[in-house]
Amino acid sequence: MAETKSVLLVGVGGQGTILASKILSAGLVEAGYDVKMSEIHGMAQRGGSVSTQVRYGDEVFSPIIGRGEADVLVSFEAMEALRWLEYLKPNGKVVVNDYKIPSAPILMGKEDYPEGVIDIIKSKSNTSVINAANIAEELGNMKVMNIVLLGALVKAMDLSDIDWEKAIKDNVKEKFVDINLKAFQRGMDAV
């Protein structure tokens, strides 16, 4: 019996966490898992901190988790990983994008972006640091950062056997399929 696993994807509104979660869920369903996914709409999406949760196993009950319950935390932004780190199991894994998006108080010069966020996370947990922005830039479209991170997550969770090509094709517009497939592979290679 497959124990239920919990994936927490966090980032900043507009970074594409929902699309990444959608593809992840589609792949897991195709592989025969029971899957639940939870997302948040509305006010919080306007540049705020956002989270999506994906849970899979033989039979999943709750679509959401509490603190100390995530098997893996995927953060699309560096500081967000630290905000949500308490949701990770102490032996869980972190996939963090080495990419900073200053929040409003930082943009206005009222607060500083915290120093050494990635180092703190590395010292506290089993962490893979991905430079998804560089990879996406090399591929020629910053927007595929989310799929780079999805690739890294899949590798970190040992889910490489699933037909991700199909999941990506089913969920992105045809003209973006190629670049997203490349982004996914680069993410897998980065872990």
Added chain:
Amino acid sequence: MKKLLTGNEAIALGAYEAGIHYASAYPGTPSTEILEELARYKEKIIAEWAPNEKVALESALGASIFGARSLAAMKHVGLNVAADPFFTAGYTGVNGGMVLITADDPGLHSSQNEQDNRYYAKFGKVAMIEPSDSQEAKDMVKIAMEISEEFDTLVLMRLTTRVCHSKSLVEVGERKEVPLKPYKKNLMKYYVAPAVAKQLHVKVEERLKRLEKFSNETDLNYIEWNDKKIGIISSGIAYQYAKEVFGNNASYLKLGFTNPLPVDKIKKFAQEVETIYVVEELEPFIEEQVKALGIDCIGKDKIPNIWELNPEIVEKSLLGNERETIKYDKSIVVNRPPTLCAGCPHRAFFYELGKRKNTIITGDIGCYTLGGAEPLNAMDTTICMGASVSLGHGMEKLINKYNDDRRVVSVIGDSTFFHSGMTSLLDVVYNKSNTITCILDNRVTGMTGHQDNPGTGYTLQGETTKMANIPEIVKALGVEHVRTINPLKLNELKEAFDWAYDLDEPSVIISRWPCALKRLSEYDKKEFKYVPGVCEVDQEKCIGCKMCVNTGCPAIYFDKETKKSSIDEVQCVGCELCMQVCPVKAISKVGE
């Protein structure tokens, strides 16, 4: 075939399969996507955005009385607006089956309160069902239609954010066509004058007894026997959290039909288990009724009645277990509040309004509520849909009576104005206050994700329609001083405020520019001309005064070391607000 669907998508699918003919709603998180999904079945279903929830419920009731299966959907606070027809629909009952969906928001992800709408079912004496995942959401809409027709009752379907916006697997079925029932004039049922209502109330009480019998018999309320030391009574998403925590180590009375409650089933369950936990989110709706039966149970003594529930809280409250977490200094993490988008026309508006002294600003519900946050800080109140205009009126009357020197500016969005601002503005005119009402017309219902409204010229199902003309409406309500301005031009805003502050009579300023994220319609493309390019800061000229930063634009970054501003070209849409506030003309438009 199984599909991974949100609760909202599943409800739309269930309604389609149940053969519904008509649906109406006003958008509101977390309910919005139900109608967006239903709108796709153009051939079979009439799906509409109503100007507000009261109209949505009444239209759906009209369709039901005419013989159609119908549905109305709204967020929890929307049912407050629709409460008037809701209670009387409880008396009239239905002809074609009718389901009213209320989507509650525990945790206030996108709402102004976290009221528990289950009490509405008891208050209005109608049947209620509560799904706990997407499959149940789909199945229950279909069952609800049957219950509605069999018992001649409106069925309230209560969802919460995590049911609406969580995805789980759903078996897709076929639509069953249901013919319209014949409409017959029936004064003793639909003409609810006092004498008729008196008789209908008798029927309502009889119906409740029949519904209670049904509640005891239906499979929607079922017992799962496991270990009998702990027995859990639960409904909705809370049931999933209980299962997550207790698994097969407890027995469950899972309630899907929660008004009236299945009294006999509850008693039977209580007799066989040692300790009863009632696991429910928000208020002790079930617990109070279980206790009233003289049954001992543990619920809100341990589980908080505020904010969203999750498995962690259930486990900690009932078992005292706390998960181990990673310890670190969380205080270094900087807050990340939601902000108005780059290029948002509301930003310039609040920037200019915020400069006015001696001003009370009553706000309303929408993206522009963020005008009250740092750094714009240009709002005193936000209460509910339409309240900006009426609150402002009340204040202004007192200001006039006591010769106070302050002015009131009421700020409301286009869709919110159509929703319930128009009657408030009529009050301003009728009862003679001189408020300044600003209608932020961004050509779309923004916050809920870009829905059409009476002002956009399109219906939910994509047909072109009459475009409500706000200046004409305002004039027809009796406001004589009306101006329409472009909010991206600070001088136009300033002049309009100067003009309005000098008037002794009510005035309306319409700030008209599309939402920066809106996919422009054909009408928009003709009306609004954009100058292409993005803004750039000349680092030589920048004096580090932070004027541009204080607009709160998320594309502008202030570097503390160099003491200069810079602009993120990816986010910037070239609205030119920063160019206008820069005192040394260090910002210019470049590219394309």
